Amino acid sequence: MDYEALALEVCNSEIVEKKKFGELFTRNGEEILNYFLTFRTNAILEGFNSKISIIKNRARGFKNLKNFINMIYFICGELSFPISSIM
Known part of the structure; x- marks a missing residue:
């Protein structure tokens, strides 16, 4: 599952906290995943x-x-x- 599908699934959740995480993931998903691929930050x-x-x-x-x-x-x-x- 790619990050866009995951973000869409989480954004459509009924749980408020899960929705907030989905919105965060939609805005910053690529950067979050890049961290886990490279283990680099700024x-x-x-x-x-x-x-x-x-x-x-x-x-x-x-x-x-x-x-x-x-x-x-x-x-x-x-x-x-x-x-x-x-x-």
């Missing part, structure tokens, strides 16, 4: 987006775009500089 990307938002908010604005991009590389790339290279 959680890593969401984590990077969260870090970028924190960088932007913590700085309260950057002088220019280049500085903002450099800070993203520095934080998200987990870069570190040895003390001897700074002096």
Whole structure:
């Protein structure tokens, strides 16, 4: 049974919770099934987006775009500089 047939069957149910699940499955069925086929999510990307938002908010604005991009590389790339290279 493919996901469209399953969603249709569940949407036509008399049980309210089953109908709600059917509506959710109709909207996101392909993505739900893709997870079980690949076991991949976009959680890593969401984590990077969260870090970028924190960088932007913590700085309260950057002088220019280049500085903002450099800070993203520095934080998200987990870069570190040895003390001897700074002096």
